[in-house]
Amino acid sequence: MSKAIVLYLHVHQPYRVRHYTIFDSGQKHDYFNADLEKSENNQQILQKVAQKSYIPANQRLLKMLQQYPQFKLSLSITGTVIEQLEQWAPEALKSFQDLTATGRVEIVAETYHHSLAFFYSRREFEMQVKMHRQKIEALFGQTPRVFRNTELAYNNDLAYWADKAGYKGVLAEGWDSILGWRSPNYVYRPQYTEDIALLLKNYKLSDDIAFRFGDREWSEWPLTAEKFVNWLKADQKATNFNLFMDYETFGEHQWGESGIFEFLEHLPKYWLKDQAQIFATVSEAIDQFQPVGDIDVPNTVTWADTERDLSAWLGNSMQQEAIKALYGLQDQIIASKDLSLIEDWRCLQTSDHFYYMCTKWFNDGDIHAYFSPYETPYEAFTNFMNVYHDLKYRLAKHQEKV
């Protein structure tokens, strides 16, 4: 019986809102165009990440695909990052296309705008999933068959929806509360579904790479590919090790100096030494391994924070007020048929905007602060709400014309 590493990397960048004041509302509609020297300038960030992560990591991945015919991986790439790559780093986009051209890189379905629309508007959610599919088909020539929701936000409803929509699998966090005593290293079946599989992230092994790899205080530092492969071998009955993480782990969250690229390159060398050990894309893992049990997830589970719920995005009243205000505009926005207005509204649905408003651990200056371009969650909220007022202004102008 063979066993597989299922490596899945998530590529995403939002359109960050610039410092947008009450004086801009009703005057300027360039929400996402921060000045070049500002920390929230999208072009600067995108080009930095492309240089530090996308381009060097894709070079390595391509080399590995050429060197090891058995090496495979899966990617998800949001519409908002694709647009930015097209505009500011076409060579990085090309390097992703080079990967998929090998036929051994599978792209996973999701919402175009990396939104939480599933929880607010099913109609909007389905539209964004469709937009994403069309973009992926046009750029990469493949139709995604496995679905991941934004932030791996998952519950029974999502599995039910994905089953009806014809996907063969869904990705989710292998969190203890849904697995209980069971291991994430198998394929499961979501409760109440007919024909869909569930792949659960092995968060311990994934986070060893994504979070702990460069941490010199960590007892396992330095982590080598050989050591890591030995850990996998220790679980003799497992069928699939689901290593899910942000793509930016390679070169951005873990800097090149940490040796993360070398780790990646050495992984197939040690893993493929044993013929029973393979790499599989998400679809292949689902085809190859039978589900070993049902998983029931009535409450939403995500891949963030120790709570693994939606509280990083929707935990405080600012976040709730902002997202409710935004989705409250849906009918008017869609009815306006104003494409630039609709597109701006969709870009504001990106979950990152709400993440920046999180106050949970703002005191400790931890990971939330690292990922936010704003000085405080309150600035993020103020900018966002001023933009919201401008959307309303534009809607009112529109209705005057009609």
Place this chain on the structure above:
Amino acid sequence: MLGWELPPNNSGGLGVACYSLCQALSRSQVDIEFIVPYLGHHSADFMTVTASQPAGVKVFREGGSAYDSYKYVFSDGRQQSFGIFEQQKIFEESIASTTEGKAFDIVHAHDWLTFRAALRLKEERGCPIVLHVHSIESDRAGGKPGNPLVHEIEATSLNLADKVVAVSQFTKDSIIRDYNIPPDKIEVVHNKINLNQIEPLDSENAYHYLSAMRAQGYRIIVNIGRLTIQKGLNNLLQAFKDVVAYEPKTLLLIVGAGELHYELLEMSADLGISRNVIFTGFLRGKAWRDAYAIGDLFVLPSVSEPFGLTPLEAIGYQTPVLVSRQSGVSEVLKHCLKVDFWDTKEMTNKIVSVVRSDALRQNLQANAVQEVSSQSWDQAADKLLAVYRRALNAGVAV
């Protein structure tokens, strides 16, 4: 310890800071005699408070505000009024006799008014002196050089001090900039607030009118402080004009007295916002506490604020705050809004966002209360004890 004021005879934050600091130090077994230049009615049981009585003076300042001119009655019946600078000199001259026969290890003096007295003691007793800077002359002058005589006192004494304590990094930087004091001689000890010790509110707010307006959907912006150039209220009024344009149901409550009172009054009329701006004059007690409590947002727009205790007090009364970045308090608060004092556009932007959003206000408020609750004067006292030890050890080495 030498100081110019203690509650209830204080005009501002200096007295409160001295009082709370001594209270915390006394918990660490520091024996304090606090010498002030006036006869007061203090209720501090954790230290001795002594009035420094000039020779030949029968009656001198009794309480009141610490910065006015005062009439001294001499034993020969002569009467004379003295301004602040003369009072400072009298304090210096009287300090030797006030401390005669008393033993102490260290002299800790608060602000320029007591610095020459501290120098005098160092000269006579050879004990180390710690000069605690709550504000320097360029702060009080709103960024201008200020009074050259005061400047000279600060320059001389800070140079001769064994250790200098600054109430913020902002103040430390100003001391280095204005007086060229070596950075390693200056220790930053931020002021604190003990939220469990603030005077509680009673059930009814004194501002009936404002409460009624709030019930009608008005939002109230509050500032409490002296009406001086340092406090930057002209910028707040400028910003508030635009706030009212966006959100007409907004009122600004300005509590305090000072030389700019009439100027600010006139300015709000010129800006056409008199209907929305309320000046109360100087307040104490319930009316003062209730002003914090009635606010939806407290604004500290200072041009140059060495520390700024009022935002912490506002948080103590459950009111969120917007503070100038040119303030010491902005160094110790994360859960607040911050703005450069000159950036009136951004001030408007932030005030409007708070006026418009209950959620923003609630998050700022709840998180700030939590943040400030974890602070106490004991942390400041611990830092000061370390400063004392270093000053004493350095003295031994010489």
